[in-house]
């Protein structure tokens with residue numbers, strides 16, 4: 110099973126990704142989490158990207174691709190995965206296409222979590238107080254939303270045209286949303 114989960118920042122992708130990954134027995138791979146771990150551990154990668162992330166911009170494609178491809182080569186990812194927060198640019202889509210093609214693999218579906226933007230901005234501000242993420246202040250959150258619209262929103266059309274997109278309402282509590290997602294996937298994939 111090879112899946113993507115997409116949606117605006119703060120739509121709850123990470124939480125749903127963990128549940129879906131568990132359900133299908135595949136690792137949920139989040140580029141955002143990999144980057145945050147690198148920052149926490151003060152690795153060379155972390156030092157290079159911490160400013161970009163704290164300002165809400167996108168990490169350059171070259172670095173993101175390197176990190177993702179390396180992660181896909183790990184043992185737990187050989188029979189499938191769910192990517193959370195990747196791809197985010199058209200170049201990343203192309204790179205993922207290429208990577209899949211080389212291995213004669215394909216995507217099974219792309220879940221798009223939809224959400225009311227003002228509601229998720231408010232939710233992220235609340236989360237900022239609890240989690241203390243470096244990119245959860247109002248200015249950065251607004252910037253992340255803008256970058257998302259410019260660069261990532263158009264990717265939904267790409268996957269829609271390929272017939273892979275499954276849109277799911279991401280508003281509501283975690284259990285409600287995960288039931289919707291799993292039901293939509295089961296209907297589409299027959300498992």
Ligand code: ADP
Nearest residue numbers: 118119140141142162166167168173194195197
């Ligand atoms: P969210 O979806 O809430 O913004 P993520 O954890 O997915 O959170 O990402 C956090 C940050 O990590 C992003 O704002 C961006 O700076 C960086 N990032 C994550 N994935 C990518 C990617 N595929 N390409 C470029 N930057 C990324």
